[in-house]
Amino acid sequence: MDAKYVSLCRDWFLDYANRFQSLDPGVEKNIVLKIGHTYRVCDNAYRIAKSVGMGRDDLALAEVLALFHDIGRFEQLKVFGSFDDRITVDHAKLGLKVLNSSGVFCDLARSERRRLCRAIWLHNKYEIPETERSDTVLFSRLIRDADKLDILGVINEHFATRDLHPNSALDFGMKDEPGFSREAVSEILQGKMVRIPVLKTMNDMRLMYLSWAFDIYFPVTLSCIEERGYLTRLMSNLPDDPEIFKVRNFVEEYLAGRKHIYI
Numbered sequence: 368m369d370a371k372y373v374s375l376c377r378d379w380f381l382d383y384a385n386r387f388q389s390l391d392p393g394v395e396k397n398i399v400l401k402i403g404h405t406y407r408v409c410d411n412a413y414r415i416a417k418s419v420g421m422g423r424d425d426l427a428l429a430e431v432l433a434l435f436h437d438i439g440r441f442e443q444l445k446v447f448g449s450f451d452d453r454i455t456v457d458h459a460k461l462g463l464k465v466l467n468s469s470g471v472f473c474d475l476a477r478s479e480r481r482r483l484c485r486a487i488w489l490h491n492k493y494e495i496p497e498t499e500r501s502d503t504v505l506f507s508r509l510i511r512d513a514d515k516l517d518i519l520g521v522i523n524e525h526f527a528t529r530d531l532h533p534n535s536a537l538d539f540g541m542k543d544e545p546g547f548s549r550e551a552v553s554e555i556l557q558g559k560m561v562r563i564p565v566l567k568t569m570n571d572m573r574l575m576y577l578s579w580a581f582d583i584y585f586p587v588t589l590s591c592i593e594e595r596g597y598l599t600r601l602m603s604n605l606p607d608d609p610e611i612f613k614v615r616n617f618v619e620e621y622l623a624g625r626k627h628i629y630i
């Protein structure tokens with residue numbers, strides 16, 4: 368993969384995304400959000416790829432992967448008016464359909480196309496299967512980290528301003544009630560990510576995003592998350608409760624352990 372192809376993909380992405388411009392301010396806001404998200408995920412992917420010493424070809428693949436990972440979001444928003452995969456469609460699956468029918472992958476070598484498609488497919492799945500081929504695992508981990516890093520920033524910002532600027536595409540319109548789900552706490556105390564079907568309140572959502580720490584693979588991603596205080600902000604908005612104290616301790620110990628490994 369060369370710089371010319373990356374540049375073609377950048378042009379293709381912008382042209383495709385611009386086709387979804389809308390006169391409805393609610394829709395337009397989310398289109399702009401997804402375009403911004405994509406570019407920030409490109410920056411994150413490049414930073415992570417550099418941190419592990421990837422060469423020119425793999426850096427190019429990482430950028431194209433980041434550009435296309437959420438391409439299905441545009442059609443999903445247009446058709447269903449929602450980003451909720453549970454009630455609409457798997458946006459990774461939809462994205463692959465869009466990309467494969469566009470012809471943008473036509474000139475790619477078969478191995479590059481396979482790695483891109485597999486990593487896009489896996490970017491929004493709960494986990495990477497243990498049976499996954501090693502060459503796709505690296506890029507799947509990279510896009511999952513780059514994506515989560517940006518989403519944690521977007522969601523923290525949204526949680527801080529949702530009363531003034533509600534956006535149900537980001538929080539499923541969940542109520543900010545004092546309670547939280549025992550199931551979410553139990554998942555975290557087992558070192559697992561909280562699954563979306565468990566969510567009932569905003570606190571469950573905060574717990575879910577906190578639990579993403581367990582899925583972050585690259586040390587540079589964890590450092591960025593820590594520098595930007597994303598997890599601290601989520602924790603500070605959870606209620607004072609003995610169960611939540613256990614969660615905080617568990618996550619803090621987990622993060623301290625990860626630092627110990629990589630220093």
Ligand SMILES: [Fe+2]
Nearest residue numbers: 436437490491
């Ligand atoms: Fe996505």
